[in-house]
Amino acid sequence: MRQPALTSTSSFQALAAHASTARQWQLRQLFADDAQRFPKLTVDAAGLFLDYSKNRLDSRSVELLLDLARERGVERLRDAMFAGEKINSTEQRAVLHTALRMPRGKALVVDGQDIGHDVHAVLDQMRGFTDRVRSGAWLGYTGKPITDVVNIGIGGSDLGPKMAVLALRSYAHPRLKMHFVSNVDGHDMDAALAQVNPETTLFIIASKTFVTAETMLNAGTARSWFLQSAKEEDLARHFVAVSTNTEAVRAFGIDTANMFPFWDWVGGRYSVWSSIGLSLALAVGFGYFSDFLAGAHAMDEHFRTAPLEQNMPVLLAMVGFWNRQFLDAASLSIAPYHQDLSRFPAYLQQLDMESNGKRVTRSGSAIDTPTCPVVWGECGTNAQHAYFQLLHQGSDVTPIDFIAALRATHDLPGHHDSLLANCFAQSEAFMTGKTAEEARADLQAQKLSEAEIEALLPHKVFPGNRPSNTILMDQLTPSTLGALIALYEHKTFVQGAIWDINSFDQWGVELGKVLAKNIHAELTGAVQPERHDSSTNGLIVMAKAAQHL
Numbered sequence: 001m002r003q004p005a006l007t008s009t010s011s012f013q014a015l016a017a018h019a020s021t022a023r024q025w026q027l028r029q030l031f032a033d034d035a036q037r038f039p040k041l042t043v044d045a046a047g048l049f050l051d052y053s054k055n056r057l058d059s060r061s062v063e064l065l066l067d068l069a070r071e072r073g074v075e076r077l078r079d080a081m082f083a084g085e086k087i088n089s090t091e092q093r094a095v096l097h098t099a100l101r102m103p104r105g106k107a108l109v110v111d112g113q114d115i116g117h118d119v120h121a122v123l124d125q126m127r128g129f130t131d132r133v134r135s136g137a138w139l140g141y142t143g144k145p146i147t148d149v150v151n152i153g154i155g156g157s158d159l160g161p162k163m164a165v166l167a168l169r170s171y172a173h174p175r176l177k178m179h180f181v182s183n184v185d186g187h188d189m190d191a192a193l194a195q196v197n198p199e200t201t202l203f204i205i206a207s208k209t210f211v212t213a214e215t216m217l218n219a220g221t222a223r224s225w226f227l228q229s230a231k232e233e234d235l236a237r238h239f240v241a242v243s244t245n246t247e248a249v250r251a252f253g254i255d256t257a258n259m260f261p262f263w264d265w266v267g268g269r270y271s272v273w274s275s276i277g278l279s280l281a282l283a284v285g286f287g288y289f290s291d292f293l294a295g296a297h298a299m300d301e302h303f304r305t306a307p308l309e310q311n312m313p314v315l316l317a318m319v320g321f322w323n324r325q326f327l328d329a330a331s332l333s334i335a336p337y338h339q340d341l342s343r344f345p346a347y348l349q350q351l352d353m354e355s356n357g358k359r360v361t362r363s364g365s366a367i368d369t370p371t372c373p374v375v376w377g378e379c380g381t382n383a384q385h386a387y388f389q390l391l392h393q394g395s396d397v398t399p400i401d402f403i404a405a406l407r408a409t410h411d412l413p414g415h416h417d418s419l420l421a422n423c424f425a426q427s428e429a430f431m432t433g434k435t436a437e438e439a440r441a442d443l444q445a446q447k448l449s450e451a452e453i454e455a456l457l458p459h460k461v462f463p464g465n466r467p468s469n470t471i472l473m474d475q476l477t478p479s480t481l482g483a484l485i486a487l488y489e490h491k492t493f494v495q496g497a498i499w500d501i502n503s504f505d506q507w508g509v510e511l512g513k514v515l516a517k518n519i520h521a522e523l524t525g526a527v528q529p530e531r532h533d534s535s536t537n538g539l540i541v542m543a544k545a546a547q548h549l
Helices: 010-022 027-033 059-071 074-082 097-101 115-135 156-167 186-193 213-227 232-237 246-252 275-284 286-305 312-326 344-356 388-393 415-432 436-445 450-460 478-499 507-524 534-547
Strands: 042-045 048-051 148-152 177-181 201-206 239-242 331-337 374-377 400-405 468-473
Touching (some): 048 478, 148 156, 156 201, 177 186, 186 213, 201 275, 213 232, 213 239, 275 286, 286 478, 331 344, 344 374, 436 450
Parallel strands (some): 148 201, 400 468
Antiparallel strands (some): 042 048
16 A cells, blocks of 8 residues: 655654754753653663663654654554565565564464474474584584584675674584685685685585575685585585575585575575574574574564554664654664674664665655665774764764673673773763863863863863663573564664665665676676776776786
8 A cells, every 4th residue: 555755644744843842952951851761761672671761852752753653554564574464565575584483383374385384394404403513423524523614695694694603602612613704705715715624614505596696606616625625425514505496506516405495585684583594503502593583582572562652673763763854863873882792783784774775665656754874883892992983073963772781791800890881981971972161170170271271172072962772681692682683673674664665675786786797797708898987997997907917
């Protein structure tokens, strides 16, 4: 059903009128005026706690935002997704990454298929395989157990498992070292192969179609490298596939008994829960992988059943929409205060920007508001010594999501208190800032002359009033990581519903791929670069000349 333009809805217009006043609010004053602001603007679910009180809004703002969510059909579209309706309209597909983490025995029939049965059949296959590799029962071609696993994929077939393996480092098998190769740049593969031994290395080729250009080039390179030491009949002991292309997998030399399928209703950036997560299951073991799925399922159930007023993904999404639409925040910074979450900002870049980085609605009409912000970030405390200067005193307002665990998974004394002190202090500093009067008092305390104070004063003022969320968990575990990822998945879904975007296709990825095929032929063959603009033609000529030096 065609949605009316977002700005024409009554709830949006009410929000716009409210925002004209709210833009002038000062967070310091909002906290001073309401002693209950923190408990009012916090929520917990599935092992996570969200504090969104340090945003330039109040309870009335939240009411109006939720009115908009209802008018835009967030609940209706959410229920359609969970029911297996084909909400990915441009590809006529269901969107069922949530089914990948359903407990055994929950039935969901889509197009005559029992999705739950199919999912758990693959999970059982993964359990058997990972148990054999981790126990040492799976042996390489010289009779040695596997010590290294190289996951070859790109996009969601790399970002999800790589992020999760690093995040759950504390739970990893002591014998198995995990490597990830995604970039078609040969330096990526070269660096990985330099660290591994063909006798003890397992390669996972992650490509649904088994024709993804970057992945298959890397897979072919790994195969050639392996065959320098081994025979073709040994490939089956060292290569497995996450794919549905049986013939291509067999032709590569992989035993199809070690082919782990997934389905077209699993989008790449939502696929870490499927057999794409095989590297994660190998690293942490199937028991912890099951906990990872269970944490996500707990967030799914919360999102599916909680009223909007206490629904964490909905609240996170609507606060983000408020900042994007009414505070002109063109980017969102992700600041995990946990080194093991160092790849989480990169993971969210794909999740959010590939999903909602679009300019037309489901029906093809131009969207009349800004859509997805640019997502970027780095771990605290490193971020504080890099780009926080811009966030504190730059001319743009950039909201920040702080993410932290209350307890560490290490036992090194002193570190965790210092980490949390920095995290909480930064969120406070972005909110309060420092006024000219406060800066002057600090400079006077240093016994500076009046001339020195006047010269330094403008540089010492922090405007503050900069929005942030803080997301806490007791400890970073498989379960809380699963819940955290699912939280952001559903946040992305809700914002897509507000903008009337199909969050589950990615046609913008295709154009560059098509052009790259043509240019590749021109770089490697006799085809002359005459079909392009003068810049592209010139670059191709330079590259071809360099190859002959």
